[in-house]
Amino acid sequence: MGKIRTPYLLLLPGFGFLFTFFILPIVNLAQTSTQTPVGGGDTGQYEQTFRFQNYIDAFVENKEQFGRSFVYAIIATLLALAISYPLAYAIAFKSGKYKNFFLVLVVAPFFTSFLLRTVAWKQILGEEGFVVPTLRTIGIISDSTTLTSTAFAVVMGMTYNFLPFMTLPLYASIDRIDPRTLEASGDLYANGFTTFRKVTLPLSMPGVVAGTLLTFIPAAGDYVNAAILGSPNTKMIGNVIESRYFKIVDYPTAAALSFTLMAAILILVTIYIRKAGTEELV
Amino acid sequence: MSFDASSARGDLILTRITKEYGDFKAVDDLSLTIPKGSFFALLGPSGCGKTTTLRMIAGLEEPTVGSIHLGETDITTTKPYQRPINTVFQNYALFPHLTIFENIAFGLRRRGIKDVDAEVNKVLNLVELPHLAGRKPTQLSGGQQQRIALARAIVNKPALLLLDEPLGALDLKLRRQMQIELKWIQKEVGLTFVHVTHDQEEAMTMADTIAVMNEGQIEQMGSPADLYDNPETAFVANFLGQSNLIKGTITGNDGDSLVVDLYGQKISVPKNRSHAVDNSMYAGIRPEKFRISLLDTPVSGNVLTGGRIEDVSYIGVSTQYQVEMPWGQELMVFEQNDDGVAPFNKGDAVNISWAPVFTFALRGDEDVTAGSEVTPEDLDEE
Numbered sequence: 016m017g018k019i020r021t022p023y024l025l026l027l028p029g030f031g032f033l034f035t036f037f038i039l040p041i042v043n044l045a046q047t048s049t050q051t052p053v054g055g056g057d058t059g060q061y062e063q064t065f066r067f068q069n070y071i072d073a074f075v076e077n078k079e080q081f082g083r084s085f086v087y088a089i090i091a092t093l094l095a096l097a098i099s100y101p102l103a104y105a106i107a108f109k110s111g112k113y114k115n116f117f118l119v120l121v122v123a124p125f126f127t128s129f130l131l132r133t134v135a136w137k138q139i140l141g142e143e144g145f146v147v148p149t150l151r152t153i154g155i156i157s158d159s160t161t162l163t164s165t166a167f168a169v170v171m172g173m174t175y176n177f178l179p180f181m182t183l184p185l186y187a188s189i190d191r192i193d194p195r196t197l198e199a200s201g202d203l204y205a206n207g208f209t210t211f212r213k214v215t216l217p218l219s220m221p222g223v224v225a226g227t228l229l230t231f232i233p234a235a236g237d238y239v240n241a242a243i244l245g246s247p248n249t250k251m252i253g254n255v256i257e258s259r260y261f262k263i264v265d266y267p268t269a270a271a272l273s274f275t276l277m278a279a280i281l282i283l284v285t286i287y288i289r290k291a292g293t294e295e296l297v
Numbered sequence: 298m299s300f301d302a303s304s305a306r307g308d309l310i311l312t313r314i315t316k317e318y319g320d321f322k323a324v325d326d327l328s329l330t331i332p333k334g335s336f337f338a339l340l341g342p343s344g345c346g347k348t349t350t351l352r353m354i355a356g357l358e359e360p361t362v363g364s365i366h367l368g369e370t371d372i373t374t375t376k377p378y379q380r381p382i383n384t385v386f387q388n389y390a391l392f393p394h395l396t397i398f399e400n401i402a403f404g405l406r407r408r409g410i411k412d413v414d415a416e417v418n419k420v421l422n423l424v425e426l427p428h429l430a431g432r433k434p435t436q437l438s439g440g441q442q443q444r445i446a447l448a449r450a451i452v453n454k455p456a457l458l459l460l461d462e463p464l465g466a467l468d469l470k471l472r473r474q475m476q477i478e479l480k481w482i483q484k485e486v487g488l489t490f491v492h493v494t495h496d497q498e499e500a501m502t503m504a505d506t507i508a509v510m511n512e513g514q515i516e517q518m519g520s521p522a523d524l525y526d527n528p529e530t531a532f533v534a535n536f537l538g539q540s541n542l543i544k545g546t547i548t549g550n551d552g553d554s555l556v557v558d559l560y561g562q563k564i565s566v567p568k569n570r571s572h573a574v575d576n577s578m579y580a581g582i583r584p585e586k587f588r589i590s591l592l593d594t595p596v597s598g599n600v601l602t603g604g605r606i607e608d609v610s611y612i613g614v615s616t617q618y619q620v621e622m623p624w625g626q627e628l629m630v631f632e633q634n635d636d637g638v639a640p641f642n643k644g645d646a647v648n649i650s651w652a653p654v655f656t657f658a659l660r661g662d663e664d665v666t667a668g669s670e671v672t673p674e675d676l677d678e679e
Contacts, residue, residue, distance in 0.1 A: 195390035198357055201377040202384045203404035203449070213403075217394045 048270035059264040066267075073271040077255050081279070084251040087166070087241075088234035091173035095181040095230050096223065098174070103185035103222070104215075108194065121182050129176060133243045136172045137163060140244070164246035172240035180229040188222025189215075224291045228284060235280055252276055305381055306456050307368020308333050309354065309489065314363035316349050316513075323349040324360070325513035331457075331491060331506075336483050338492045338504035342536070342668075346513040347493045351459050354491065355384050367456055378407070383450035384459040388466065389442045391434035397421075397445055398430040404453040420452040423482065440471045447479070451486055460492045464499060476502045497537045501525070509533050511668070525583075527657055529572045534581050534659065536668035541587075541628045542579040542659065547571075554653065560624040564599040570657040577661025584629040586655040589618060589647050596650040604628070606645045616640045620649060 050061035140162040150156045200210040238253025259269035309331040316324040324346040331337045339347040352358040356377035364373045421427040424444040464472045501521040508518040528534040549556040554565040608619035618630040
């Protein structure tokens with residue numbers, strides 16, 4: 016009997032934690048999402064009336080921000096993938112004895128606060144930073160164009176902030192590839208590009224899938240980048256939820272939006288994993 | 298520089314190849330011709346440069362100096378995928394994400410061959426694994442993976458097939474079986490095989506010609522029998538099988554033979570097996586060529602007298618003796634257990650005799666421990 020019980024006992028703290036900090040809040044959130052204001056009550060007073068219309072109202076009112084969240088998150092994910100893949104490849108195959116050093120560099124941004132790093136981007140892209148004057152000098156942007164408070168700045172901030180979440184799983188996946196399979200591919204008449212397409216990329220797909228998910232999911236729900244680097248025109252759904260909760264004190268709409276976001280991410284991710292066919296991979 | 302060398306055919310010619318890694322010369326001024334259609338083995342201990350040589354032939358490394366030709370075509374700097382050369386890698390390097398069928402079809406598809414199905418099935422039948430076409434490499438045993446790696450290479454009918462220690466990961470019994478099979482397949486498909494190995498028995502079983510490599514150079518090249526019976530250096534004498542090397546002096550001529558003095562006893566050595574450059578030499582005799590006899594038994598041929606049996610080990614097909622000679626050296630003798638005679642005993646006073654034709658002579662300045670599996674230095678380290 017003791018043998019059977021031990022694993023469950025070991026799982027108990029985990030279950031307890033998840034129950035208190037995940038299950039209970041989710042149930043609470045679900046209850047809140049169908050509430051309506053108490054007639055004649057104070058601001059922030061709601062009662063349960065099972066009004067599912069809340070969901071439709073919340074979505075219709077904020078569909079622009081929803082769309083923007085997913086577009087920004089997808090662009091940031093693709094950019095992060097484009098930056099991370101060569102980086103992870105170089106660390107795995109070309110860095111020799113400096114491998115660990117480069118990995119530390121990838122993780123190093125986590126040593127300072129997420130918020131501070133995002134504020135730093137505001138300066139980098141600001142009028143006093145070096146980016147804007149440089150781009151103006153070489154004529155890529157006009158003298159009247161600014162980069163702060165634009166969609167560009169928000170997407171850049173997101174790409175930067177979530178880059179390590181892309182790089183690390185990609186690295187883990189590419190590092191596991193036996194370099195001799197790449198030699199074998201060259202030996203069997205595949206040039207560099209074909210070898211990448213037919214051997215390297217398929218073998219690194221688990222990393223690509225994990226990296227894109229770890230980037231896309233937090234990016235879609237992010238509000239810090241849009242709040243610091245964006246403008247009212249670049250508001251994402253995270254910003255709406257934040258303001259509904261803390262500023263307008265409209266709990267039911269915030270809760271309904273949260274659930275809708277969760278469902279949308281879940282559906283997208285499911286389709287993506289099916290398409291990527293990870294179950295086919297080793 | 299890159300051009301299409303895929304149609305090149307003919308002998309493989311390495312001309313004065315050197316490969317340096319920093320200060321280290323992995324291959325040192327090596328020249329070699331491998332005739333079309335032969336089963337050629339590069340044999341040597343680890344670090345002798347044999348794998349580097351193979352990788353240069355495959356195009357995975359570029360020589361620092363020297364050139365590589367396939368027939369008339371210079372392939373020294375062509376990319377691996379431009380060479381009509383395929384490799385069976387040491388750990389097979391099968392593509393884990395592809396089925397066995399797709400692994401074998403890989404080269405055919407890259408070259409745009411039409412009838413992929415027929416070609417793959419033909420080679421799967423050749424290696425007797427047609428039922429595994431749909432599996433993934435991880436679902437196969439080591440021996441099966443080895444055959445698939447071979448099939449994946451030979452399906453392309455390359456001008457040259459390179460085998461990099463292909464049997465190293467298999468157990469002894471499977472290895473012996475695969476050796477025979479590989480030799481049969483080579484005859485069947487008629488390709489040139491270049492086999493890299495550190496296992497002298499494997500090289501001798503399979504190859505028509507063996508090049509023994511040591512420290513980046515070819516020590517000696519020839520048929521297995523040549524190398525075994527007439528080694529030119531102590532390294533070859535010790536690396537291929539075992540040898541008794543006895544210090545001696547050439548004292549005269551007797552027709553086709555040299556008269557040699559070994560610690561006061563005269564023996565005869567065929568001139569065509571002498572590689573000595575002056576009077577100082579080592580006489581070499583393989584342990585199985587010796588015959589032991591008690592002192593009063595008459596014997597002919599070369600005889601060394603005054604031996605005493607120090608150790609007897611019965612190992613089934615033969616009995617191995619250590620015989621101490623008057624000058625203190627212990628000689629190794631393998632006697633076949635085929636004559637019903639009771640083995641000699643420890644302490645017996647004996648003569649050692651052999652047919653003079655089985656004697657070879659090495660230069661007197663050779664390091665007699667070169668190429669031995671266990672050198673005295675190795676023992677000191679333990």
